[in-house]
Amino acid sequence: MSGGPTTDGIERVLADAATVARQHVPDRDGWCVGCLQVWGRLVSYPCTQAEWAAAVFAAPDLGGRSDHDPPGPAGPGQAL
Numbered sequence: 001m002s003g004g005p006t007t008d009g010i011e012r013v014l015a016d017a018a019t020v021a022r023q024h025v026p027d028r029d030g031w032c033v034g035c036l037q038v039w040g041r042l043v044s045y046p047c048t049q050a051e052w053a054a055a056v057f058a059a060p061d062l063g064g065r066s067d068h069d070p071p072g073p074a075g076p077g078q079a080l
Ligand SMILES: [Zn+2]
Pocket: 024, 025, 032, 033, 034, 035, 036, 043, 047, 048, 049, 050
């Protein structure tokens, strides 16, 4: 256990966001695949999870790190 600095928390958030971004993607009908798989719910994309992940990657303190590329296939503004 590292009683580490805040960067440890940031790494965890980034890892969680990366997982969420991979799972929560739109299917061909516009439903969120991740929400359907995890909770069995039909949720229109972007869902809350996907929006959170996008916000994490968009945050200057988090997304500016070159060693973490947002894995999401959907570009910003795609749904708008
Ligand atoms: Zn979702």
